[in-house]
Amino acid sequence: MKTLRNIGCGETTKVVKLHGEGALKRRIMDMGITKGCEIYVRKVAPLGDPIEITVRGYELTLRKSDAEMIEVQ
Amino acid sequence: MNVTIALAGNPNSGKTTMFNKLTGSSQRVGNWPGVTVDKKVGKIKGTDGADLVDLPGVYSLSPYSPEEIVSRNFLVDERPDAILNIVDATNLERNLFLTLQLIDTGIPTVIALNMIDAVEKLGDTIDVKKLSGALGCPVVAVSALKGTGIDEMVSEVLKAAQSKKACEPIRFKDDIESLITSAEKRLNGKVPDASLRFHAVKLIENDEVVNEKFADVRKDMESEIEKVEEAHDDDMDSIIADARYNNISDITSKVVKKAKRDPRGTISDRIDRIVTHRILGIPIFLCVMALLFFGIIGYGDITGIGTYCTDWLNEYIGVLMEDIALWCEENGVDEILASLLVDGIIGGVGAVIGFLPQMLILFLGLCILEDIGYMSRIAFVMDRIFRYFGLSGKSFIPVLVGTGCGVPGILASRTIESERDRRITAMTVTFIPCGAKLPVIAMIAGAIFGGDGMVALFSYILGAVCVLISGIILKKWKRFAGDPAPFIMELPPYHIPNWMNVIKGTLDRGWAFVKNAGTIILLSCVILWALMSFDTSFNWIGANGTSDSILQTIGEAISVIFVPLGWGDEWQLTVGTFTGLIAKENIIGTFGVLFGFEEIGEEGEEIWMMLSLILTKAEALSFLAFNLICAPCFAAIGAMHRELGTWKSTAIAIGYQCVLAYAVSMILYAFLSLFWGYEVDTVIVVVAVILLAILVYLLCAKDPFKVIDNAIKRD
Numbered sequence: 001m002k003t004l005r006n007i008g009c010g011e012t013t014k015v016v017k018l019h020g021e022g023a024l025k026r027r028i029m030d031m032g033i034t035k036g037c038e039i040y041v042r043k044v045a046p047l048g049d050p051i052e053i054t055v056r057g058y059e060l061t062l063r064k065s066d067a068e069m070i071e072v073q
Numbered sequence: 074m075n076v077t078i079a080l081a082g083n084p085n086s087g088k089t090t091m092f093n094k095l096t097g098s099s100q101r102v103g104n105w106p107g108v109t110v111d112k113k114v115g116k117i118k119g120t121d122g123a124d125l126v127d128l129p130g131v132y133s134l135s136p137y138s139p140e141e142i143v144s145r146n147f148l149v150d151e152r153p154d155a156i157l158n159i160v161d162a163t164n165l166e167r168n169l170f171l172t173l174q175l176i177d178t179g180i181p182t183v184i185a186l187n188m189i190d191a192v193e194k195l196g197d198t199i200d201v202k203k204l205s206g207a208l209g210c211p212v213v214a215v216s217a218l219k220g221t222g223i224d225e226m227v228s229e230v231l232k233a234a235q236s237k238k239a240c241e242p243i244r245f246k247d248d249i250e251s252l253i254t255s256a257e258k259r260l261n262g263k264v265p266d267a268s269l270r271f272h273a274v275k276l277i278e279n280d281e282v283v284n285e286k287f288a289d290v291r292k293d294m295e296s297e298i299e300k301v302e303e304a305h306d307d308d309m310d311s312i313i314a315d316a317r318y319n320n321i322s323d324i325t326s327k328v329v330k331k332a333k334r335d336p337r338g339t340i341s342d343r344i345d346r347i348v349t350h351r352i353l354g355i356p357i358f359l360c361v362m363a364l365l366f367f368g369i370i371g372y373g374d375i376t377g378i379g380t381y382c383t384d385w386l387n388e389y390i391g392v393l394m395e396d397i398a399l400w401c402e403e404n405g406v407d408e409i410l411a412s413l414l415v416d417g418i419i420g421g422v423g424a425v426i427g428f429l430p431q432m433l434i435l436f437l438g439l440c441i442l443e444d445i446g447y448m449s450r451i452a453f454v455m456d457r458i459f460r461y462f463g464l465s466g467k468s469f470i471p472v473l474v475g476t477g478c479g480v481p482g483i484l485a486s487r488t489i490e491s492e493r494d495r496r497i498t499a500m501t502v503t504f505i506p507c508g509a510k511l512p513v514i515a516m517i518a519g520a521i522f523g524g525d526g527m528v529a530l531f532s533y534i535l536g537a538v539c540v541l542i543s544g545i546i547l548k549k550w551k552r553f554a555g556d557p558a559p560f561i562m563e564l565p566p567y568h569i570p571n572w573m574n575v576i577k578g579t580l581d582r583g584w585a586f587v588k589n590a591g592t593i594i595l596l597s598c599v600i601l602w603a604l605m606s607f608d609t610s611f612n613w614i615g616a617n618g619t620s621d622s623i624l625q626t627i628g629e630a631i632s633v634i635f636v637p638l639g640w641g642d643e644w645q646l647t648v649g650t651f652t653g654l655i656a657k658e659n660i661i662g663t664f665g666v667l668f669g670f671e672e673i674g675e676e677g678e679e680i681w682m683m684l685s686l687i688l689t690k691a692e693a694l695s696f697l698a699f700n701l702i703c704a705p706c707f708a709a710i711g712a713m714h715r716e717l718g719t720w721k722s723t724a725i726a727i728g729y730q731c732v733l734a735y736a737v738s739m740i741l742y743a744f745l746s747l748f749w750g751y752e753v754d755t756v757i758v759v760v761a762v763i764l765l766a767i768l769v770y771l772l773c774a775k776d777p778f779k780v781i782d783n784a785i786k787r788d
Contacts, residue, residue, distance in 0.1 A: 018311055023137040027561050029314035030133035032167045035307070037318070046354035047457035052564060056166040059345075059564040061453050063460070066561060 004067035012040045013072040020069040032056040076234040077124045082159035084130030085565040087187045091217040092127045134174045136282040155234035156182040162192045169321045179267035181233035189214040196332030207324045210240035245316045259290045278313040341566035382430030390423040421598030435481040440578040444570040462544035468498045479503040483712040499716040500726040503705035504539040509657040520681035521693040593711040639692035639742040691745035695738040702734035736764045
């Protein structure tokens, strides 16, 4: 399974499915990461984590461990 | 006309600016019951008494964060007459996600399409009429910053509030709609008619709160829901969220026309590329922090603005105290009453007021950093380090400020969104030696260690270690394990600060501190004043009499508990610990009085000799450690109460600090005594070993909440 964690800086990908449950999954969806939406991985924080992505036209940051819950193409 | 209008919207949608614009000076700031989330209410200018309630900024009406629960309960239970939904036009898709849920509540909704000027600047166009038609509710293009479109928006929202006509909800695909209809039938009569759809949708999308409330209904529908889940090969919550976003994409694709973007990115993009640069990011962050910190506290001979104002005000308060004392004497005011007024009340109030300028300047700095959008970048840059200790990147600022003064440090924790992190940070900030603890450190260093600078270094390291291990230990405690706060955060575009928001935010926070902290400080100071000024048969012995006072009697009795720490034999040290609660530097003054010196220098040079006779190195470090870590001064306790919200939480926080202080001091005393070859009771060593073992166990024990972090149910 390929997840958002595996996507390098400057690459664009598409969400296939969200895994996990509860508050974390809810929050990911509330922020606009849903099936089929495009995600551009913008940069990585100076210490290697978290990452910054562009989704639905705005900037969002999330930790790599959370990015693992997002299955991508 | 008596209507209540709820102001709802995403964080960073310009809600605060709009609220300030609409209500002017008629705001009342408080807390929502039970949580430290600001509740602001005001009257809309130019109407006869329309109340505007500022809901906290949320992305959705899920039941997870305190902000979401507050917003949702207000809408569902209190049912305002209308919702004014502020939508950031530059970020339409995500903002409309909340809008669709607001419409589902069945409350008349008006949408303010904010920052329309920014959209125009980008060259994009939004067809407002079409958008209004697609959403089924009035949409007004506005700019809260420039003040355009406000009048039309207000008249629309008042019209909506009076009509009481809800908007038509946006429908999903047929299979989902038939589930909703089925749920509506079952819930009919159990919830208010108007919010039937809201509850039905929440029920089928596995909303924890609604599911628990109507567990039987949910069970009845299980097979129906499973069928749809199978057909979509996904969970119901994902299906609904996907469906909502699909509806939104349909709408925006018809109404928004985007212009071509500059390939180099916007100005904000270009700033961000430097500020969060992989190599430059951290140095820039450190520079910003140093600027803020030294600007307020000062460095070496250079006095910071905050310290300058505080010193000036304290001097003024000192003069005022003398004047009043003189006046009382001349006019024959009773000596006890005069002392209560001067030493107790003015001394107490002065302790609060004296902190104000420093705090206001700090708040100003923090408000600016927050308003321009840098605060979220700090969390982005620092998160990696602090996460290791169970906190997030935003905990760095309070700790840093705490090295100057714990009070603004604790209050700076307000900018941390996660309730859990905020509480842990507020509880641990005062472990870091603040300005008032420095003279005490200097006294111990001077008296026992020949002025060795290592004592100061030891103090800072001890403080930092205590903050970090507390982060690890406290999050294993159920009380702090709740409120899982995923670190998924919007990085809003940078913009020039809105001065009205910045100044209002600064004053709000300052006033909230005076109100909340003032009471406890005043009360505590008066009680301690009474204990110091009367002897056990309640005879007046003069202010700061200390010797023979009730406080001394208590000190002598209580000093027994400090025997295992090595400094319980001398009751003066115990009394000093107590008077240190007014302000830590008071420890020195108290020693002066108790050891019989009239005048005493700032670092207590006169009593160094005395101290060196009664304390060994191990005992001295144990005393120092206890006073650094135990309950902070009353001002800081007041600030903690303001951030923690309840007396129970405040008591638990102080209890934790004292227990940790006791354990750490005992461990230090026992092992340092052995190390330096002093005599020490075997029992104490054994207990110290056990305490150390417990501490190590707490540090290493598996976090019982880590695995299920995302699934913890709220009680």
